[in-house]
Amino acid sequence: MDQEFHLNQKNLKSVLSNPVGARLKIESEISLGRIAGPFCKRPISNLRCSPIGLVPKKTGGLRLITHLSYPPLSSVNDFIDEKFTSVKYSSFDNAVNMVKKLGIGAKLAKMDIKSAFRLLPVYPGDFDLLGFKIEDEYYIDKAMAMGCSISCAIFEKFSTFLHWVLKSKSGSNNIDHYLDDFYFGGKSDSDECEQLMFQYDEICKKV
Numbered sequence: 001m002d003q004e005f006h007l008n009q010k011n012l013k014s015v016l017s018n019p020v021g022a023r024l025k026i027e028s029e030i031s032l033g034r035i036a037g038p039f040c041k042r043p044i045s046n047l048r049c050s051p052i053g054l055v056p057k058k059t060g061g062l063r064l065i066t067h068l069s070y071p072p073l074s075s076v077n078d079f080i081d082e083k084f085t086s087v088k089y090s091s092f093d094n095a096v097n098m099v100k101k102l103g104i105g106a107k108l109a110k111m112d113i114k115s116a117f118r119l120l121p122v123y124p125g126d127f128d129l130l131g132f133k134i135e136d137e138y139y140i141d142k143a144m145a146m147g148c149s150i151s152c153a154i155f156e157k158f159s160t161f162l163h164w165v166l167k168s169k170s171g172s173n174n175i176d177h178y179l180d181d182f183y184f185g186g187k188s189d190s191d192e193c194e195q196l197m198f199q200y201d202e203i204c205k206k207v
Helices: 003-007 019-031 092-103 124-129 151-170 192-206
Strands: 033-038 052-056 062-066 107-112 131-134 139-142 175-178 181-186
Touching: 019 033, 019 052, 019 062, 019 131, 052 124, 092 175, 092 181, 107 192, 124 131, 151 175, 151 181, 151 192
Parallel strands: none
Antiparallel strands: 033 139, 052 062, 107 181, 131 139, 175 181
16 A cells, blocks of 8 residues: 555544644643654654544543544554454443342442543554644554554453452452443442442552
8 A cells, every 4th residue: 555645544524623622632642641743744754644533522522533444454453363352341240240249238339440541552663553644743642542443452451450450459359340440349338349449549540
């Protein structure tokens, strides 16, 4: 595929119709160290640029996505083996069984990880695959991209690690997670649920 083709990808309509919103989101990600740029010229000679878009969040605000499945048959995602992208999530039955075990009046809580994928850094050797361009300026995504086929699988491994740490420290089995959502439980007459929430929060701060 001609290199120039990947340098001049047209961004999605959500960005073209809202350039100010896109700029604000990009600037926010730059301030957090998740995006490098802007560059007036290609910062990497073989930088591959993919289209970007904006998706509204349920809680308000915008989420920046990268269309790494474009163009068909020649996208970044096309070259990621499917065996690395498959994910096995915790089943709903696990949560149901936890509630049954805890009994009537059980305490339950849920905590999620904000900007989950974006917390994980990308190996610098892959920066050349994660470029994008807006208004003649180049950028490099340095964090796990929303739109990369392997992102869920990698983040699930990270969540499983957090789950293991919390279980090891607390000695409790009343923990479950589904990607970036963590669930805690405790009997009605105990503070186990509250303690799990506290310990989880402390672990996340250290990580």
